[in-house]
Amino acid sequence: MDYNRIDSISRSQHPNKQLTDVQYGTAGFRAKSDLLDHVLYRMGILTVLRSKQKNATIGLMITASHNEEPDNGVKLVDPAGEMLDSSWELIATELANIPDSELVNALKKIIKDENINEDSPSSVIIGRDTRESGWSLSRAAIDGINAADGIIQDFGIITTPQLHYLVVCSNTNGSYGEPTVEGYLLKLVNALLSIKKAKNNDLYVGEIYLDAANGVGAIAAKEFQEILHDNLSIRIFNDGNGPLNHKCGADYVKVQQCPPINSPGKSLTRCVSIDGDADRVIYYYLDDSDKFHLLDGDRIATLIASYLKELVEESELKIQLGLVQTAYANGASTTYISEFLKIPVVCTETGVKHLHHKALEFDVGVYFEANGHGTVVVKDSVLKMIRTASQNMNLPKKCRTASSKLTSLIDVVNQTVGDALSDMLLVEAILYVRGWDIVTWERSYTDLPNRQLKVKVQDRNVIETTDAARKCVSPSGLQSKIDELVARYSKGRAFVRASGTEDIVRVYAECDSSSEVEKFAAEVALAVH
Ligand code: 16G
Numbered sequence: 001m002d003y004n005r006i007d008s009i010s011r012s013q014h015p016n017k018q019l020t021d022v023q024y025g026t027a028g029f030r031a032k033s034d035l036l037d038h039v040l041y042r043m044g045i046l047t048v049l050r051s052k053q054k055n056a057t058i059g060l061m062i063t064a065s066h067n068e069e070p071d072n073g074v075k076l077v078d079p080a081g082e083m084l085d086s087s088w089e090l091i092a093t094e095l096a097n098i099p100d101s102e103l104v105n106a107l108k109k110i111i112k113d114e115n116i117n118e119d120s121p122s123s124v125i126i127g128r129d130t131r132e133s134g135w136s137l138s139r140a141a142i143d144g145i146n147a148a149d150g151i152i153q154d155f156g157i158i159t160t161p162q163l164h165y166l167v168v169c170s171n172t173n174g175s176y177g178e179p180t181v182e183g184y185l186l187k188l189v190n191a192l193l194s195i196k197k198a199k200n201n202d203l204y205v206g207e208i209y210l211d212a213a214n215g216v217g218a219i220a221a222k223e224f225q226e227i228l229h230d231n232l233s234i235r236i237f238n239d240g241n242g243p244l245n246h247k248c249g250a251d252y253v254k255v256q257q258c259p260p261i262n263s264p265g266k267s268l269t270r271c272v273s274i275d276g277d278a279d280r281v282i283y284y285y286l287d288d289s290d291k292f293h294l295l296d297g298d299r300i301a302t303l304i305a306s307y308l309k310e311l312v313e314e315s316e317l318k319i320q321l322g323l324v325q326t327a328y329a330n331g332a333s334t335t336y337i338s339e340f341l342k343i344p345v346v347c348t349e350t351g352v353k354h355l356h357h358k359a360l361e362f363d364v365g366v367y368f369e370a371n372g373h374g375t376v377v378v379k380d381s382v383l384k385m386i387r388t389a390s391q392n393m394n395l396p397k398k399c400r401t402a403s404s405k406l407t408s409l410i411d412v413v414n415q416t417v418g419d420a421l422s423d424m425l426l427v428e429a430i431l432y433v434r435g436w437d438i439v440t441w442e443r444s445y446t447d448l449p450n451r452q453l454k455v456k457v458q459d460r461n462v463i464e465t466t467d468a469a470r471k472c473v474s475p476s477g478l479q480s481k482i483d484e485l486v487a488r489y490s491k492g493r494a495f496v497r498a499s500g501t502e503d504i505v506r507v508y509a510e511c512d513s514s515s516e517v518e519k520f521a522a523e524v525a526l527a528v529h
Pocket residue numbers: 026027065350351352353369371373498499500501502506
């Protein structure tokens with residue numbers, strides 16, 4: 001590697017002005033975009049090293065997801081489409097913050113410590129969302145990749161899940177799919193259409209209204225619409241002509257529990273909200289009296305899991321199905337899954353990598369955060385078994401058909417990461433097959449009233465939790481205060497945790513009374529102070 005070149009480009013074009021330290025958090029680096037230029041240059045170099053170490057293609061995505069427009073961020077994607085390994089998160093943080101004068105030595109140290117062969121080939125896929133700062137930040141990353149002699153494929157403006165998909169396809173010789181955006185669109189649409197061949201649509205209407213958060217999802221959704229034609233009408237609003245994530249998008253709708261700006265006023269219309277980089281999705285509608293109803297990640301998870309369970313039973317295959325949630329999952333959903341659907345459910349810490357990892361322990365693992373990030377992961381051996389069963393003429397027709405339906409359903413899923421648009425097509429497929437409208441879907445269980453609050457404290461890191469954030473171990477005494485409060489409310493449950501993306505503590509409370517939940521959450525917040 002030409003260290004002189006790396007050093008001189010760093011100092012002359014992408015210097016670390018050392019304004020603020022940044023940290024590789026739950027979803028990569030996030031900060032005001034003007035703090036990130038040198039970070040992107042250095043992450044460009046780091047992806048090349050990671051690619052050499054893994055002998056595989058690595059992804060680099062420039063996005064700040066549901067944050068406001070002036071923010072931006074970057075995350076690295078490991079070869080199997082998963083989030084960067086945590087040991088490398090520390091390396092990334094250190095590399096991002098050192099002064100320019102130490103850059104070369106730091107790189108040499110990484111190469112030595114991580115046993116990287118400098119002569120190995122490298123390949124990096126990069127993408128960015130629609131933020132204005134994305135272009136120049138992507139130039140900084142490209143400068144870093146070039147300086148380290150890496151091979152780049154720049155896909156320009158794409159969704160986060162598309163980037164994950166492209167990384168996986170590149171590392172699996174196309175067996176997961178074609179490593180192009182068109183390959184992605186066609187894979188999902190063809191799978192959806194093969195499901196929609198089945199008759200029985202009853203109450204289902206093939207029209208949805210999509211709040212695209214004025215982000216990159218609008219572009220992808222338009223591309224889907226072009227191929228889908230009238231198989232599914234996607235009426236896109238907040239399609240990029242307004243400010244990104246402003247009063248719109250999945251995060252806004254989920255947290256504020258109200259429709260986004262420009263939402264159609266017509267009652268009982270099936271509406272979908274995605275976030276700024278299209279990796280989260282939630283559904284909502286207004287009823288006849290204009291009351292807002294939210295169908296969040298928990299709802300989507302239960303819809304998918306219940307249909308998968310039905311197909312697995314019909315197929316008579318031995319497949320272990322499981323569902324992964326976080327502490328934010330509504331208690332009513334957890335009860336419904338374990339007691340009614342009788343599907344094993346586990347709770348992990350917040351953050352996609354924790355859920356994804358846990359879901360891989362099942363033959364078929366469904367994972368969703370309540371905020372709408374989630375997907376289904378299927379073991380390769382299990383997928384093969386299902387495919388074989390779907391063509392085995394010795395099996396009863398009912399079993400074969402169920403296996404074949406399972407195969408199509410799994411093909412609609414972007415298994416590499418939670419994907420708002422793939423999940424939306426999956427929900428649409430299941431609603432179609434079931435012949436359900438959104439009201440029927442919602443009927444399966446009733447959410448417990450719940451409230452989330454943010455609390456500003458001097459040092460959020462004094463809050464330490466265990467048991468997937470459900471128990472607070474520090475500061476001492478806080479958990480017993482929370483326990484006392486919880487005991488006062490019927491079906492009460494509450495927890496606190498330090499946010500991984502903002503300098504605040506998050507409070508979650510739920511109980512069976514909508515008039516009391518506000519007070520309950522406020523009391524827990526007060527205990528944190
Ligand atoms: C990030 C995570 C998301 C999590 C959220 C929690 C990824 C790709 N994204 O957006 O899964 O729900 O952080 O934020 O891991 P918080 O720590 O601020 O509550």
